Amino acid sequence: MFKSFETAICNASNETTAKRLLEAAGEIFAEYGYRAATVRQICEKAGANVAAVNYHFGDKEGLYMAVLRFVPDAHTEKYPLHGGLNPDATAEQKLRAYVQSLLGRIFDEGRPGWHTKIIAREMNEPTRSLDTLLEEFARPLHQELASIVRDLLGSRATDEGVRLCTLSVISQCVYYHHARSVIRRLYPEQRFGPEDIARLADHIARFSLGALKEFAQQKEAAS
Amino acid sequence: MFKSFETAICNASNETTAKRLLEAAGEIFAEYGYRAATVRQICEKAGANVAAVNYHFGDKEGLYMAVLRFVPDAHTEKYPLHGGLNPDATAEQKLRAYVQSLLGRIFDEGRPGWHTKIIAREMNEPTRSLDTLLEEFARPLHQELASIVRDLLGSRATDEGVRLCTLSVISQCVYYHHARSVIRRLYPEQRFGPEDIARLADHIARFSLGALKEFAQQKEAAS
Amino acid sequence: MFKSFETAICNASNETTAKRLLEAAGEIFAEYGYRAATVRQICEKAGANVAAVNYHFGDKEGLYMAVLRFVPDAHTEKYPLHGGLNPDATAEQKLRAYVQSLLGRIFDEGRPGWHTKIIAREMNEPTRSLDTLLEEFARPLHQELASIVRDLLGSRATDEGVRLCTLSVISQCVYYHHARSVIRRLYPEQRFGPEDIARLADHIARFSLGALKEFAQQKEAAS
Amino acid sequence: MFKSFETAICNASNETTAKRLLEAAGEIFAEYGYRAATVRQICEKAGANVAAVNYHFGDKEGLYMAVLRFVPDAHTEKYPLHGGLNPDATAEQKLRAYVQSLLGRIFDEGRPGWHTKIIAREMNEPTRSLDTLLEEFARPLHQELASIVRDLLGSRATDEGVRLCTLSVISQCVYYHHARSVIRRLYPEQRFGPEDIARLADHIARFSLGALKEFAQQKEAAS
DNA sequence: CATGAATGAGCCTTCATTCAT
DNA sequence: CATGAATGAAGGCTCATTCAT
Numbered sequence: 001m002f003k004s005f006e007t008a009i010c011n012a013s014n015e016t017t018a019k020r021l022l023e024a025a026g027e028i029f030a031e032y033g034y035r036a037a038t039v040r041q042i043c044e045k046a047g048a049n050v051a052a053v054n055y056h057f058g059d060k061e062g063l064y065m066a067v068l069r070f071v072p073d074a075h076t077e078k079y080p081l082h083g084g085l086n087p088d089a090t091a092e093q094k095l096r097a098y099v100q101s102l103l104g105r106i107f108d109e110g111r112p113g114w115h116t117k118i119i120a121r122e123m124n125e126p127t128r129s130l131d132t133l134l135e136e137f138a139r140p141l142h143q144e145l146a147s148i149v150r151d152l153l154g155s156r157a158t159d160e161g162v163r164l165c166t167l168s169v170i171s172q173c174v175y176y177h178h179a180r181s182v183i184r185r186l187y188p189e190q191r192f193g194p195e196d197i198a199r200l201a202d203h204i205a206r207f208s209l210g211a212l213k214e215f216a217q218q219k220e221a222a223s
Numbered sequence: 224m225f226k227s228f229e230t231a232i233c234n235a236s237n238e239t240t241a242k243r244l245l246e247a248a249g250e251i252f253a254e255y256g257y258r259a260a261t262v263r264q265i266c267e268k269a270g271a272n273v274a275a276v277n278y279h280f281g282d283k284e285g286l287y288m289a290v291l292r293f294v295p296d297a298h299t300e301k302y303p304l305h306g307g308l309n310p311d312a313t314a315e316q317k318l319r320a321y322v323q324s325l326l327g328r329i330f331d332e333g334r335p336g337w338h339t340k341i342i343a344r345e346m347n348e349p350t351r352s353l354d355t356l357l358e359e360f361a362r363p364l365h366q367e368l369a370s371i372v373r374d375l376l377g378s379r380a381t382d383e384g385v386r387l388c389t390l391s392v393i394s395q396c397v398y399y400h401h402a403r404s405v406i407r408r409l410y411p412e413q414r415f416g417p418e419d420i421a422r423l424a425d426h427i428a429r430f431s432l433g434a435l436k437e438f439a440q441q442k443e444a445a446s
Numbered sequence: 447m448f449k450s451f452e453t454a455i456c457n458a459s460n461e462t463t464a465k466r467l468l469e470a471a472g473e474i475f476a477e478y479g480y481r482a483a484t485v486r487q488i489c490e491k492a493g494a495n496v497a498a499v500n501y502h503f504g505d506k507e508g509l510y511m512a513v514l515r516f517v518p519d520a521h522t523e524k525y526p527l528h529g530g531l532n533p534d535a536t537a538e539q540k541l542r543a544y545v546q547s548l549l550g551r552i553f554d555e556g557r558p559g560w561h562t563k564i565i566a567r568e569m570n571e572p573t574r575s576l577d578t579l580l581e582e583f584a585r586p587l588h589q590e591l592a593s594i595v596r597d598l599l600g601s602r603a604t605d606e607g608v609r610l611c612t613l614s615v616i617s618q619c620v621y622y623h624h625a626r627s628v629i630r631r632l633y634p635e636q637r638f639g640p641e642d643i644a645r646l647a648d649h650i651a652r653f654s655l656g657a658l659k660e661f662a663q664q665k666e667a668a669s
Numbered sequence: 670m671f672k673s674f675e676t677a678i679c680n681a682s683n684e685t686t687a688k689r690l691l692e693a694a695g696e697i698f699a700e701y702g703y704r705a706a707t708v709r710q711i712c713e714k715a716g717a718n719v720a721a722v723n724y725h726f727g728d729k730e731g732l733y734m735a736v737l738r739f740v741p742d743a744h745t746e747k748y749p750l751h752g753g754l755n756p757d758a759t760a761e762q763k764l765r766a767y768v769q770s771l772l773g774r775i776f777d778e779g780r781p782g783w784h785t786k787i788i789a790r791e792m793n794e795p796t797r798s799l800d801t802l803l804e805e806f807a808r809p810l811h812q813e814l815a816s817i818v819r820d821l822l823g824s825r826a827t828d829e830g831v832r833l834c835t836l837s838v839i840s841q842c843v844y845y846h847h848a849r850s851v852i853r854r855l856y857p858e859q860r861f862g863p864e865d866i867a868r869l870a871d872h873i874a875r876f877s878l879g880a881l882k883e884f885a886q887q888k889e890a891a892s
Numbered sequence: 893c894a895t896g897a898a899t900g901a902g903c904c905t906t907c908a909t910t911c912a913t
Numbered sequence: 914c915a916t917g918a919a920t921g922a923a924g925g926c927t928c929a930t931t932c933a934t
């Protein structure tokens with residue numbers, strides 16, 4: 001019925017309309033959410049006609065899905081899952097790298113940031129694409145961290161223990177996106193430049209490592 | 224121009240329309256967010272006429288503001304800031320109580336829960352009323368926790384240290400609301416009955432206490 | 447959700463919007479068909495806002511259905527099913543009355559005419575309401591004629607024989623509506639004033655009676 | 670401005686786009702009507718580009734007109750006006766042949782059927798091309814039947830008498846197309862296989878012949 | 893005090909058409 | 914000769930708001 005997304009963005013001769021649409025949509029969906037964003041707004045920003053969305057992506061939802069598939073490409077290049085670490089790194093190093101990478105994505109203002117922001121929106125206002133998003137992005141992200149956490153907790157850790165600790169670590173990172181409007185107002189002195197983010201990552205990693213170490217010791221002592 | 228909010232809810236002789244409107248609005252705003260909630264939906268639930276919102280609260284935004292001011296009343300009764308603890312409790316006890324109370328509100332299905340949920344929504348889609356909310360609710364909440372954290376970190380803790388740890392603790396709690404749709408899909412085996420929430424609170428408290436203890440020791444050792 | 451049709455047209459204090467909408471819709475649906483008719487067009491004719499349709503009838507289809515239910519009221523008053531005949535009339539008299547009544551409705555320019563025209567449109571472009579229309583109007587119409595035809599054919603008539611003859615009679619009447627554009631161009635000398643219609647009815651009745659008489663005789667002779 | 674129709678279909682070397690377009694359009698216009706049929710739908714079925722219609726036929730209406738001129742070619746081959754009868758056949762034989770031929774076209778699923786169906790649609794929703802259609806197809810059809818009817822009515826028949834009887838005969842046939850949706854629902858037991866159609870034709874012919882015979886006798890008796 | 897009725901702006905989508913290659 | 918891409922007008926519908934009683 002309409003040009004598929006892949007076809008549309010492959011003949012990227014010169015900034016095609018489809019691509020401009022994706023860029024604009026990514027930014028606007030991230031900022032306003034799926035519902036509040038209007039097709040007109042997106043088209044205007046992309047310098048395209050309102051009907052272009054229908055032509056290239058079928059409808060608003062098609063455009064949204066396309067954004068969700070398109071953005072990650074640039075995304076995973078910049079923020080590889082394993083943070084560029086070699087597999088021999090210690091669990092502690094891995095955790096530090098993980099936190100750093102996640103925080104980096106969260107604070108990234110550019111295209112990769114859209115993805116995170118859109119996921120954050122999906123959490124509050126799930127659309128039909130949440131399930132896809134979940135399986136493709138959220139689950140691997142959680143699982144990777146879970147395996148690191150399991151290493152740090154030691155062999156005695158229960159599944160529930162691992163799960164709760166994993167959530168504890170992730171939550172500390174994601175909160176900086178989720179609660180950004182509040183945090184920035186409550187703590188205006190806090191800056192978010194690259195080094196600040198590094199310090200943030202350091203804090204979260206240390207906080208979590210400390211907690212996990214305690215847990216591991218308690219487990220051991222209990223035995 | 225229209226009945227002021229105060230007038231409207233003060234003559235609460237018998238379940239006035241204004242009050243029913245507030246109840247309905249609280250529930251619906253919490254569930255759908257400010258934008259997605261429709262005036263008709265709220266009025267229908269309240270058994271009131273469509274025009275009632277405009278009559279009593281001026282417009283949709285007026286109703287929203289009124290909800291934000293009205294709901295907390297029931298709220299603070301059920302979840303007093305200090306968790307009902309006497310001031311002599313240890314910092315650890317206070318932290319445990321704090322987490323328990325916050326989590327309780329977050330999982331509360333009833334009226335007090337609305338407030339937390341609405342604040343969570345404001346974080347993603349701030350409206351003009353965010354500033355009010357911030358000063359009236361978020362700041363005291365943060366400050367209370369900050370003072371507990373400061374106690375636990377010891378006198379050497381820097382302001383930034385306290386701030387970051389405070390956020391680390393809060394984030395773990397709030398995440399269960401914020402990411403509820405993801406968590407429930409990712410970990411369908413996780414239940415959220417009263418005892419489960421208690422276990423959750425226990426985990427977060429232990430995780431945080433462990434981390435804070437490590438921090439305190441490191442600080443000490445560093446001196 | 448929206449005022450039901452009955453409610454809407456009952457408080458017909460002074461030409462309510464709902465009623466004006468029905469009038470306008472009847473005329474326009476009859477002239478252009480369901481699809482081609484636009485809500486805007488109807489509202490303009492009715493001097494109402496576009497949203498009025500949504501308010502009073504839910505949506506375009508709701509308005510259409512309401513028209514289908516509303517128009518017949520005036521309809522059956524003017525053209526009672528049994529043509530006003532007493533039950534003792536001969537079958538031949540009944541057939542004449544039937545044809546006269548059906549043709550009358552078909553040529554009626556006023557409100558009752560809409561109904562016939564709309565049914566004619568449904569035949570070419572069925573909508574979801576065809577089934578209702580069928581059971582409520584078309585079937586009784588067919589059955590009444592069928593019983594008259596059965597009388598005329600005599601007791602030996604088969605069900606199929608009755609059915610085919612019934613269709614033969616009805617078709618001659620309906621054709622004047624269905625093919626009106628062609629007939630008027632092909633035979634411009636043909637007028638359609640009241641007496642002309644009476645002559646038409648007389649022709650169709652005689653044509654049909656002649657045919658039925660032949661059939662009845664053949665049946666008899668065959669036995 | 671654009672390739673004329675003649676040019677387009679004359680170089681019918683190998684299934685040209687223009688020809689495929691005509692085929693597809695014929696089918697779709699017959700099924701959905703002029704308005705409801707979409708250019709995209711037709712082009713898709715024809716395996717052609719959306720712009721092809723404009724290129725070859727100027728616009729949608731041009732395509733429609735072209736279909737009306739093109740389709741009959743195949744049409745008259747299969748259903749010659751005089752039903753393949755030799756001119757010496759009796760009037761009764763001619764009438765039977767006429768009815769058979771007309772019904773055949775009406776129930777024909779293939780290309781010739783399109784034409785009849787499109788004419789049927791034109792009757793309800795006349796377009797600008799109705800006049801052409803009328804003169805080229807409807808008038809000859811009517812005149813042929815009129816001459817048969819005149820034979821059967823005898824020399825005393827008035828012009829009006831012939832006209833009305835002609836319409837009576839034609840209407841019985843066309844009704845099966847026009848009211849197909851109703852008939853099929855009202856009489857689901859009625860089948861429309863080849864023999865059924867033959868029986869239908871037989872009925873209509875006998876019904877009409879019976880009526881005409883009566884008319885002729887009455888005329889005679891009246892003299 | 894309150895409401896049923898009405899409004900206008902705006903949204904998503906569809907469609908025939910045209911443009912540039 | 915033909916096409917992929919783009920366009921603008923229009924359609925149905927929703928929503929917060931206002932009017933008149």
